[in-house]
Amino acid sequence: xxxxxxxxxxxxxxxDLSLHLQKDFTVLFGPSGSxxxxxxxxxxxxxxxxxxxxxxxxxxxxxxxxxxxxxxNRRHIGYVLQEPSLFPHMTLFENIAYGASGLPSxxxxxxxxxxxERMRLKGLENHFPSxxxxxxxxxxxxxxxxVASPLLFLLxxxxxxxxxxxxxxxxxxxxxxxxxxxxxxxxxxHDVDEAFVLAEEMVVLNEGRVxxxxxxxxxxxxxxxxxxxxxxxxKNIFRGKITEIHSEEGKMTVGVERKAFKAVMPYRPGxxxxxxxxxxxxxEEIMILKEGKPIxxxxxxxxxxxxxxxIVERGAxxxxxxxxxxxxxxxxxxxxxxAYRSLHLQExxxxxxxxxxxxxWLIPQKK
Amino acid sequence: xxGSVFFSLRLSLQVAAVATVLIVLIGTSVAYxxxxxxxxxxxxxxxxxxxxxxxxxxxxxxxxxxxxxxxGLVGEYIFHWTGWNILFTWxxxxxxxxxxxxxxxxxxxxxxxxxxxxxxxNISYTLGHGELKTFFKVILPLSKKGMVAGTIxxxxxxxxxxxxxxxxxxxxxxxxxxxxxxxxxxxxSGDWSKANIMVIFFTLVSGAFLYIASRLSKKII
Numbered sequence: 001x002x003x004x005x006x007x008x009x010x011x012x013x014x015x016d017l018s019l020h021l022q023k024d025f026t027v028l029f030g031p032s033g034s035x036x037x038x039x040x041x042x043x044x045x046x047x048x049x050x051x052x053x054x055x056x057x058x059x060x061x062x063x064x065x066x067x068x069x070x071x072x073n074r075r076h077i078g079y080v081l082q083e084p085s086l087f088p089h090m091t092l093f094e095n096i097a098y099g100a101s102g103l104p105s106x107x108x109x110x111x112x113x114x115x116x117e118r119m120r121l122k123g124l125e126n127h128f129p130s131x132x133x134x135x136x137x138x139x140x141x142x143x144x145x146x147v148a149s150p151l152l153f154l155l156x157x158x159x160x161x162x163x164x165x166x167x168x169x170x171x172x173x174x175x176x177x178x179x180x181x182x183x184x185x186x187x188x189x190h191d192v193d194e195a196f197v198l199a200e201e202m203v204v205l206n207e208g209r210v211x212x213x214x215x216x217x218x219x220x221x222x223x224x225x226x227x228x229x230x231x232x233x234x235k236n237i238f239r240g241k242i243t244e245i246h247s248e249e250g251k252m253t254v255g256v257e258r259k260a261f262k263a264v265m266p267y268r269p270g271x272x273x274x275x276x277x278x279x280x281x282x283x284e285e286i287m288i289l290k291e292g293k294p295i296x297x298x299x300x301x302x303x304x305x306x307x308x309x310x311i312v313e314r315g316a317x318x319x320x321x322x323x324x325x326x327x328x329x330x331x332x333x334x335x336x337x338x339a340y341r342s343l344h345l346q347e348x349x350x351x352x353x354x355x356x357x358x359x360x361w362l363i364p365q366k367k
Numbered sequence: 368x369x370g371s372v373f374f375s376l377r378l379s380l381q382v383a384a385v386a387t388v389l390i391v392l393i394g395t396s397v398a399y400x401x402x403x404x405x406x407x408x409x410x411x412x413x414x415x416x417x418x419x420x421x422x423x424x425x426x427x428x429x430x431x432x433x434x435x436x437x438x439g440l441v442g443e444y445i446f447h448w449t450g451w452n453i454l455f456t457w458x459x460x461x462x463x464x465x466x467x468x469x470x471x472x473x474x475x476x477x478x479x480x481x482x483x484x485x486x487x488x489n490i491s492y493t494l495g496h497g498e499l500k501t502f503f504k505v506i507l508p509l510s511k512k513g514m515v516a517g518t519i520x521x522x523x524x525x526x527x528x529x530x531x532x533x534x535x536x537x538x539x540x541x542x543x544x545x546x547x548x549x550x551x552x553x554x555x556s557g558d559w560s561k562a563n564i565m566v567i568f569f570t571l572v573s574g575a576f577l578y579i580a581s582r583l584s585k586k587i588i
Binding site for chain 1: 484486487489490491492493494495496497504505508509
């Protein structure tokens, strides 16, 4: 159990953080400058908050009121940074052994060799950091942190400067090791895919504050704020005014601000005609209808006809920009390459698009 | 004649060696605090300790008399309790060399310690090691070359110290006449052959020191 309630003012930036983490693997997600790294540094004691408390498994690390500020070397934290931080003047073995001091030398050696084996670093023991690859350096840094048997792991974008195949391999290694050792982890990233692969619990940070927390599904499909929706690629985020409510049919119609369309969505009890709401539809939830085929019942409520203005190829998928009104575009649509190829689309084509009304997510209004 | 040259050489080496040991111990500690700690008056401390680098040696010597003389700020107490005064002893030559050469050690060592990646230092703490162990296992090895360069420069400077030494240790043949002072005496009394030997020796030794120091400080960058 990790409880962090802290504030720190940097003049042009302030951090006001409240984290209460139960799960073993928490991803701290947010754009650059959202305060993710600073959050980790205060937990590790590298930086001191202006006020508040930090507790890990009931152990007080910091408490402004009682004046407790546990020294860094007594916090038992495993910290791995984005930039390789192995000691350049020590071999890989010496680096890892540096994390295992305090043990009798025989046991220490055995433990270090065991970690080297587990982190697949065998044969590199006598190499200096300058002689091994970026991925091996990060494995070494993980091994060095792990051998100290920390209470908590803080990983600050540890794989961000590695190339893709190495990164994926390291992620899997990390997940395996967590299962084996059962050490709670706070993992910082600004990579949506990475966040989704790793997180049990996710915390979205923005401008030094918690934007939303929850399971990854919660944040991905049920963002609680406009920013959370934006960070996780909801793309189609609209503000609109409720124009009709048919509560007996359980539906309502929303006229979208500055757009020439209306969307029909499930009635949200408590809302009234004339109220402004914000909603989003993920780009992969919008379908392109094939001509001549009957439209499925659950798609019929929201069908729009217009033009494909732009097609962008993005590796495994294509992004289409669709407009029906005067605006640059109204919807961003994401298609798998397979679906894209079967449709034979070109920029300028006129098509009809539709989405299920369950795909619409109403972002709760801020109080 | 030969005997007094050897005495001066031995005295110069002795003074420079003792001053350098003190400079390494005190200079490294002070440089560590200046590089890694934040405290009020930090830059003032740096400026005060660096002043002898730019002040005329006579001014530095004057301050030392004011501090350590029989009626000096500190010297008065020492004299009162022990009846001993440092002025006009070879210890005074050590004191002068120490004060004048210390800034060279401070500057190079502070820069070398500041150039150590702070993340590495914090990682060492995070791995459970205290400040002392982190200093010896991480900071020292990574700033070693700068420190060695600073040590050599300080030694060379301490060997060559003249002005402040003359003021606080005087020119007592067979007691406080270090080589630079002996050269001055030889020249002013027209003993050119003696002066020549010492000047050539001094130039060669100092040149060698500078060469070693510059090779080492290049490597730290």
